[in-house]
Amino acid sequence: MKKLLVLGALLFQYMSFAQEEHAWVYLTDKENVATSIANPISILTQNAIDRKAAHNIPIDERDVPVNESYISQLKAQNGIAVMAKSKWFNAVYVIGLEVDINALENLDFVDHIDFADRSLNAESRVAMSNDKFEIEESLVDFNYGSAQNQVEMIGVDHLHISDYTGEGIVIAVLDAGFPNVDTMGAFQRLRDNGDLLGGYDFVERSDEVFEFDGSEHGTRVLSDMAGHIQDEFVGTAPDASYYLFRTEDPTSEMPVEESYWVEAAERADSLGVHIINSSLGYRVYDNENYSYAPSDMNGHTAFITKGANIANEKGILVVNSSGNSGDDSWQIVGAPADASGVLSVGAVDFEGNYAPFSSQGNATQPTLKPDVVARGAAAAVVNSSNTIVNSNGTSFSAPIMAGGIASLWQALPNASHEEIKEFVRMSASQFNSPDFFLGYGIPDLQLALNIALSITEEEFVRFKVFPNPVTNMLNIQIPTSTEATTLKIYNMLGKLVLEKDIIQSQTRLDMASMTSGIYIMSFKSNKGSKLFKLIKS
Incomplete structure (x- = not known):
């Protein structure tokens, strides 16, 4: 015994x-890298090849x-x-x-x-408490027709009037399940127009993405872009085309979901997708040994963050919810929204006020986060029962913004994804005084279109600032056609630290006395505006 x-x-x-x-x-x-790159149709769709060619995105070994x-x-x-x-x-x-x-x-x-x-x-870990979707508890009261506020808030209604409704823009939605999207009335228009292009379940390795997997999160997210119920609800891009990719397992939280996400992003790239909308965030896991610490949300640590930056390098405009940790101990924007290449979206209420649950930026992150905000407090969504309800979370401010950007991009088909992001930021309510709560603020997408049309491509790219990071002398180049330009430099708290009128096309600025840190440089002239992030070493 x-x-x-x-x-x-x-x-x-x-x-x-x-x-x-x-x-x-x-x-x-x-295997066969050189041959594959020389014959890209063997590894990419023609749509993907055309999109990369249009925006000078190279096809490289990463595509193999x-x-x-x-x-x-x-x-x-x-x-x-x-x-x-x-x-x-x-x-x-x-x-x-x-x-x-x-x-x-x-x-x-x-x-x-x-x-x-x-x-x-051989690296240490800081364990944090468990978190799941970037979503807060849903409200129970129905609010029919309430999409009007969230659409008008970002000015996308004006684009719709001009028939810019996302037509020709392809969006990949990376999320949890999409139950009933193939049968719901809210997506009848989407199906009838042939804009539901397909999808894949990377968790179960299946083509079945419309079955209930324990969550209807993806269905609600999709509704804020593609939903359409006559006289009751219209999403921000009702005529865009969509791929639906399930990458989130609602039954557990494990880092393999980061790999599912990256794999889906790769699939999106190979299909020629223009925009990825992701209303997911990863910080902590069921096994605390795998969890991240807040200090890891630095734009280059998390696997998913690095993948999101590659997606951006590939010419995809990645829109991600900033997270719902603003009122808990974590507080800051999580992965992959911490990536410098991601347009992260925070949340406001129906009056445009900061929603306390919306994750905040931090001076240690490589770029200002969140980038912009949209309605995420009591946002109107359509659930899997085809009922209009209200839900809280940056999970919904992100697709509201992503759909709006699709409508904007339809109006500016020759713009690159980086230009589109900058036009959006430039149109936002806090462009001149950004902060860690609202970022650059609430965009006005009609204004973004007007800004884009007023700036020629040559003028847009000829604003240059170098070296960046800077230690002592900063070189500034502005278009010669610009008669006068006002330069304003703000710290990451939105405080104006320098203002200067520039009248020469080449100017040198002594930065030696400025405190080390991250700053925002704003140039405004009679020809338009440009924004830079400046790092002072």
Whole structure:
């Protein structure tokens, strides 16, 4: 009996320590890279190739798929389950015992391994409490026709009057489930117009995205862009085209969902998508060893954040909810909204006042966050029962803005995604005095269109500031056709620290006495405006 007790104790101890771990396995190379790049139609759709060509986005090694032979060999290894793959990172996401994952380094095609539990990578972790969707508790009262406020607040109603309703713009929605989108009346117009292009469930590896998976979050999010109920509800881009990608598992919170998200973004890129809307955020996980700390929300740590920045580099305009942590201990914008390439969207109420739950920016983040805001407090949405209700969360301010941007981009088909983002910021209510609560404020998308039409492409790109970061002398170049330009520099709290009139096309500014930190530079002239983020070393 004593021997049995000892054996049982040892077995329990083994089972306690031999838990499954999650990790990213980075691979050494890809197959037929040069041939694939020379013949891009073999790896991308024609729409993707055309979009990249239109905006001078290069096709490079990151567009080449992961070597399927390597994936097959990984699947054959003892105790290894392959959950996701990423061509951008040339990596796969695996689950297995720590010893089995570490054994993968013996394979000659494995470059290195990053465990989700970063303590296994000799790095420390700060554990935080669990969080799920970037969504607050829904309100129970119905509010028919209330989409008017959230549409008019950002000026997209004026674009609709001009027949800019998102036609020709393709949006990928990365979210949880999309139940009943294939049958609901609110999406009848979408289906009849052939604008529901398809989708994929990256969690279950299935084409079925319309079944209930424990959440209707994606359906509600989609409604704020694509929903249309005659005389009762209209989304901000009712005539855009949509792909629906499920990347969120509502039954748990694990870092594999970051890999699902990146994989979906890669799929979106290969399909020629213009805009990604994501109303998801990742900070903490069921296993606290995998959780991030607030200091990790620095624009370059989280896997999903790095993926979002690559999506931006590929010419996709990524819109993401900033998060709902403004009134809890976490407080700051989470991943992937912390990415410098992401347009992060915070929330306001029906009067345009800051919604206390909306996550705030932080001086340690690489760019001002949130970028802009839209209505997210008691926003009108359509649920999976085809009923108009109100819900709280930046989950809804993000699609309201993404749809509005689609309508704007339809009006400016030759603009790049970076130009579109800057026009949106320039039109916002706090453009001259941004802060960590509302960012640049509430955009006026009709004003954004007017700004864009008043600035020629040559004038727009000829505003230059260098070096950036700057230590001492800053060089400023403005268009020669500009008679006078006013330069204003604000700190990250929105305080004006310098104002100067510039009358020469080339100017040098002594920055040696300015305190180190992040600043916003605003140029205004008779020809238009331009905005820069300046880092003082």
